[in-house]
Amino acid sequence: MAVDTPVRERTVDEYKSDEKPTWCPGCGDFGVLNAVYRAMRLKNFAPHEVVAVSGIGCSSRIPYFISTYGFHGIHGRTMPIATGVRVARPELKTLVFGGDGDAFAIGAGHFVHAMRRNLDLTYVVMDNAIYGLTKGQTSPTSGAGFSTLSTPQGNPEQALNPMMLAISCGATFVARGFSAEPQKLADLIVRGIEHKGFSFIDVYSPCPTFNKVNTFKSYKESVAELPGDHNATDTIQAMNYANSDRPLYLGVFLQREAPTFEQHVLQQQSGDEGARQTVLQGLFNRFS
Ligand SMILES: Cc1ncc(C[n+]2csc(CCOP(=O)(O)OP(=O)(O)O)c2C)c(N)n1
Ligand code: SF4
Ligand SMILES: [Mg+2]
Numbered sequence: 001m002a003v004d005t006p007v008r009e010r011t012v013d014e015y016k017s018d019e020k021p022t023w024c025p026g027c028g029d030f031g032v033l034n035a036v037y038r039a040m041r042l043k044n045f046a047p048h049e050v051v052a053v054s055g056i057g058c059s060s061r062i063p064y065f066i067s068t069y070g071f072h073g074i075h076g077r078t079m080p081i082a083t084g085v086r087v088a089r090p091e092l093k094t095l096v097f098g099g100d101g102d103a104f105a106i107g108a109g110h111f112v113h114a115m116r117r118n119l120d121l122t123y124v125v126m127d128n129a130i131y132g133l134t135k136g137q138t139s140p141t142s143g144a145g146f147s148t149l150s151t152p153q154g155n156p157e158q159a160l161n162p163m164m165l166a167i168s169c170g171a172t173f174v175a176r177g178f179s180a181e182p183q184k185l186a187d188l189i190v191r192g193i194e195h196k197g198f199s200f201i202d203v204y205s206p207c208p209t210f211n212k213v214n215t216f217k218s219y220k221e222s223v224a225e226l227p228g229d230h231n232a233t234d235t236i237q238a239m240n241y242a243n244s245d246r247p248l249y250l251g252v253f254l255q256r257e258a259p260t261f262e263q264h265v266l267q268q269q270s271g272d273e274g275a276r277q278t279v280l281q282g283l284f285n286r287f288s
Pocket of ligand 2: 022
């Protein structure tokens with residue numbers, strides 16, 4: 001008779017690689033890394049069960065510091081790489097990381113379509129509203145008027161709202177966290193991992209070196225948890241909260257069930273017409 005081997009409880013330290021983070025002292029990305037370690041501990045993953053995929057940027061260095069498989073990719077190309085990993089090795093948990101420039105500027109096209117497809121990925125964006133690695137140019141989430149290396153006379157563009165973008169593009173899990181609250185952020189990451197479909201978590205992760213506007217202090221003064229009675233299956237309510245400038249809400253804005261891209265493809269290949277119709281109905285219902 002087969003005897004089940006008891007699952008060993010892992011420690012946070014088992015998820016730390018031998019590489020020490022090279023971020024500036026006080027960088028918000030430390031809090032995100034801390035939350036990722038905690039989330040993996042809460043899921044009790046074996047490191048070999050996880051792949052961390054990233055793009056290019058200060059934030060995208062994160063796979064070096066995690067003891068899982070890692071892929072430090074190309075600027076703005078996290079989604080094509082993660083899609084390939086997901087499809088080729090579906091038994092692995094694929095976590096995707098990047099900065100606001102990586103996600104919403106050069107990578108915006110890929111981001112939009114990954115959400116529309118509802119790939120079963122968890123995407124954590126370390127949003128500092130600046131290009132950190134290249135020493136301080138505006139990013140799509142930089143506010144209007146923000147004076148930077150690339151906009152010495154003030155940013156002439158309006159900031160993009162990543163939450164509104166994700167909700168409108170069909171992401172089935174949309175959340176926002178803050179790197180100064182790693183335990184809450186770890187819980188959001190766990191919920192994203194457990195969600196079947198595309199989970200997007202935008203994280204306020206300040207860059208104290210190049211962004212003196214979006215700081216820990218400014219966020220502490222303007223963030224608030226989503227109200228306890230928020231119905232995360234209600235897209236319009238989620239958009240209303242996403243549209244708020246003050247407070248800037250934290251928590252799960254939207255969570256809906258829908259067939260994943262992988263399910264859809266597998267059902268198509270199975271030749272089972274009944275199963276195919278069920279998946280199509282699920283896709284049809286997504287926005288109803
Ligand atoms: C194709 C390509 N274009 C531009 C760059 C230069 N580049 C590297 S990182 C970066 C932006 C980084 O900003 P973000 O993604 O927000 O990450 P952060 O450094 O702020 O964490 C840019 C423009 C590049 N490496 N590759
Ligand atoms: S430049 Fe900014 S984002 Fe990059 S490591 Fe330093 S503080 Fe962090
Ligand atoms: Mg950035």
